[in-house]
Amino acid sequence: MTSPTTAVDLTGALADLAARLSSLETLLLDLDARTTAMDPAATVPTASASDHEEPLEPAFTSVTDWVEQYLRVAYPRSTGGEFRWCAQWWDHTEAVIRLEALWRAWEHARTDPNTGIATWHVSYLDPQLAVLCGPSGPFRACRPDRHEPDRPLPVTPVPPGHFDPAVGGEDD
Numbered sequence: 001m002t003s004p005t006t007a008v009d010l011t012g013a014l015a016d017l018a019a020r021l022s023s024l025e026t027l028l029l030d031l032d033a034r035t036t037a038m039d040p041a042a043t044v045p046t047a048s049a050s051d052h053e054e055p056l057e058p059a060f061t062s063v064t065d066w067v068e069q070y071l072r073v074a075y076p077r078s079t080g081g082e083f084r085w086c087a088q089w090w091d092h093t094e095a096v097i098r099l100e101a102l103w104r105a106w107e108h109a110r111t112d113p114n115t116g117i118a119t120w121h122v123s124y125l126d127p128q129l130a131v132l133c134g135p136s137g138p139f140r141a142c143r144p145d146r147h148e149p150d151r152p153l154p155v156t157p158v159p160p161g162h163f164d165p166a167v168g169g170e171d172d
Contacts, residue, residue: 058107064090066103075129079144083133086142091149094138098128 060066067089079085089095102124109120131137141148 056111059110060103060107063096063100063103066106067099070106071099071102075125077133082135084135084137084139084142085133086139086147087144088142088147088149089139091147092138093150095132098132098138102128 060069077083077085086092086095089099105124106117106120109116109124112119133139138150
């Protein structure tokens with residue numbers, strides 16, 4: 001038989017819930033501030049009388065900042081199963097290259113107040129996430145509790161003169 005819940009137990013549980021709610025409210029305010037700051041309409045410069053416009057400063061200073069402050073917050077997913085993610089994404093060369101490309105494309109797309117981000121989703125994010133986080137992507141061997149670093153493809157050294165047509169190379 002279970003013991004009846006006491007007022008002390010309920011008070012403690014209520015205090016825990018209040019602390020969690022406060023933490024979530026803080027996170028929500030932070031996310032709202034970041035989202036507002038990243039609103040394409042808010043970041044596009046207005047037309048000016050000058051013949052040239054200065055390029056916008058990037059919203060994020062690096063791919064690391066973009067992944068940590070934007071991607072993981074804006075596109076959360078349950079990990080495991082078909083969707084693979086590695087907390088040590090920076091230790092996967094292919095992932096870094098793909099995420100860097102996504103970040104740079106996002107920085108460009110955010111300046112288009114019309115279809116920039118919509119186009120970025122369809123043309124860049126969706127296909128890249130399918131590869132990055134798919135069952136044969138760079139995180140394929142990683143699990144939420146285990147990191148498997150990249151292993152380069154095996155190669156056999158090219159024989160000397162193989163690509164030299166004068167020596168009887170590959171184009172014979």
